Amino acid sequence: MHSSIQAPQTLFGFDFGIKRIGVAMGNTMIGQASPLAVIESIDNQSRFAAIQALIDKWGPTQFIVGLPLYPDGAEHEMTARCRRFANQLHGRFGIPVELVDERYSSAVLSAKRGELIDDRAAAVILQQYFDQHTN
Template sequence: MTIETIFAFDFGVKRIGVAMGNTMIRQAEPVKVIAAIDNATRFADIQALLDEWKPARLVVGLPMHPDGAAHEMTARARKFANQLHGRFNLPVELVDERYSSAVITAKRGEVIDDRAAAIILQQYFDSH
């Protein structure tokens, strides 16, 4: 059995949460929150993480309305997933993240993006 490192992203316009895990332990861990200042900075930060950890695949959370309908962020997350695949030539899978951001909240009610990414990755591990 080949052990693969997998990265997950909780995409947001202002921040992107990042989590990682591997196929042996199958336990997601928060890694970092990337400030999404602009595309160049965003992808440079992602490139640095990929160079350091060398994941075999990437997972992106796909936000949806509770009834499963798409909304504006659904399209943005799909575009981000396509950009990851195009820039880094790694397989990218989408995972329904309808409730991941709601599960983890900070004391002031703000989403903790890297923990949301860990929930997305854990959902991926649990379904594969």
Template structure:
């Protein structure tokens, strides 16, 4: 069994979810709202220390037709920074429509729940039962 953290990266907020490969169920964990990159990575360092995940999953936003855009590049950079700073494996998961699913349900985007959808997509597509 491995613990896995999922991230919904945004410029203002980063949604975080947690799950494990045994039950393969993602749960919203928290939203990081630090104003600076140093603050964001300090919060992430604390989460990594607490949860000790085997890997991290980062949502990769794409246009509906699969074309990359500015936030795609920022998310790739964030994923590279996670792996480089903390030495933990990071995988990217197509997050098209994850925030839209939450928006349709709640009327607003909830970042930690979007992270849970991203992480659940990873479990559904990549983890063997």
């Protein structure tokens, strides 16, 4: 009997925002997400250059992008922006992208005003993915 054991894969989670993008990292072996970086969204060129630098350093094989929805599941302006961001990630880097409902991820975070939490929000999004897909 031969079982196929897959090597652990590194995943990036993204919490997309107009001003900042939170990035988290985790791997499929451990199934734990950790905050990695907060990218200031100055313009597309610098945003994707910063993401490229993280890819070069960590070698992710999949991206998980949080998809914001209204509590009833309806889409809004940021939903479309996140879908576009996910398409741009896939188009630029050729890495598979999966969207994950992030409606309840912000409820897990309680932050003081002005505190940068985008990377932690990304970690919550990625952790949701791990909890749903690895057991």
